Amino acid sequence: MTYQPQTEAATSRFLNVEEGGETLRIHFNDCGQGDETVVMLHGSGPGATGWANFSRNIDPLVEAGYRVILLDCPGWGKSDTIINSGSRSDLNARILKSVVDQLDIQKVHLLGNSMGGHSAVAFTLTWPERVGKLVLMGGGTGGMSLFTPMPTEGIKLLNGLYREPNIDNLKKMMNIFVYDPSDLTEALFEARLNNMLARRNHLENFIKSLEANPKQFPDFSPRLAEIKAPTLIVWGRNDRFVPMDAGLRLLSGINGSELHIYRDCGHWAQWEHAESFNQLVLDYLNRA
Numbered sequence: 380m381t382y383q384p385q386t387e388a389a390t391s392r393f394l395n396v397e398e399g400g401e402t403l404r405i406h407f408n409d410c411g412q413g414d415e416t417v418v419m420l421h422g423s424g425p426g427a428t429g430w431a432n433f434s435r436n437i438d439p440l441v442e443a444g445y446r447v448i449l450l451d452c453p454g455w456g457k458s459d460t461i462i463n464s465g466s467r468s469d470l471n472a473r474i475l476k477s478v479v480d481q482l483d484i485q486k487v488h489l490l491g492n493s494m495g496g497h498s499a500v501a502f503t504l505t506w507p508e509r510v511g512k513l514v515l516m517g518g519g520t521g522g523m524s525l526f527t528p529m530p531t532e533g534i535k536l537l538n539g540l541y542r543e544p545n546i547d548n549l550k551k552m553m554n555i556f557v558y559d560p561s562d563l564t565e566a567l568f569e570a571r572l573n574n575m576l577a578r579r580n581h582l583e584n585f586i587k588s589l590e591a592n593p594k595q596f597p598d599f600s601p602r603l604a605e606i607k608a609p610t611l612i613v614w615g616r617n618d619r620f621v622p623m624d625a626g627l628r629l630l631s632g633i634n635g636s637e638l639h640i641y642r643d644c645g646h647w648a649q650w651e652h653a654e655s656f657n658q659l660v661l662d663y664l665n666r667a
């Protein structure tokens with residue numbers, strides 16, 4: 380039978396999650412029907428969503444036989460908004476735990492981009508028995524860089540875009556987001572701007588969260604050795620948001636890990652090197 384590409388509308392679902400005494404309506408996309416599930420966790424940029432971050436990765440994994448769940452973390456996409464004053468990595472992990480519990484999925488592979496990587500590690504540290512393999516891309520822990528002053532130029536532009544969400548600031552951020560900005564189309568800028576402006580409360584609450592706690596992503600370095608899940612770390616050599624040495628910290632901390640560094644690649648390896656990335660991930664997941 381010919382494979383039918385997944386669509387956002389046909390896979391869009393909502394669940395309620397209790398968090399901090401409140402009920403949050405959480406959005407996710409549920410794609411494919413495989414026995415094994417890959418959860419994709421997006422980054423923290425304004426306008427990011429599961430679908431937007433992983434648009435080039437969903438079909439290859441579904442076609443290969445995986446069920447793919449794309450979670451919109453609270454404060455992004457069609458999920459409810461939140462002001463977060465604790466660890467956002469752990470908040471996202473708690474939300475994911477409730478979602479997989481409600482879907483009755485016992486074990487998941489986690490693929491996280493940037494903040495999504497931090498959240499995947501938080502989930503693994505708290506519920507290790509629920510994790511198969513980990514793929515951490517441009518993220519996995521907060522903390523300092525040995526070589527790059529923090530916040531990085533990318534994170535400064537990201538925060539600037541949250542404060543003043545307009546097309547000029549979006550282009551400034553996205554131009555250093557990827558290695559080769561000539562791949563960025565006006566359609567992509569427009570879609571991302573629309574995502575952002577559709578939920579101004581998300582943007583305002585991100586800033587309020589930063590004011591309440593500037594360190595939204597804790598440094599998990601001291602606990603990385605607890606992670607037993609086989610872990611593939613993926614980084615762009617030219618990442619100007621989360622510097623590559625964070626990937627080296629993950630590599631040295633997680634015993635069963637290996638690292639793939641893409642040349643000519645910024646913070647969005649899954650998009651900039653989609654074809655190779657998809658094959659890399661599939662080979663890793665299929666490996667015994």
Ligand SMILES: O=C(O)/C=C/C(=O)/C=C/C=C(\O)C(=O)O
Binds near residue numbers: 421423493518620
């Ligand atoms: O500050 C950090 O450690 C994490 C930053 C991010 O998660 C940035 C991610 C940006 C995206 O992936 C995006 O699509 O905007």
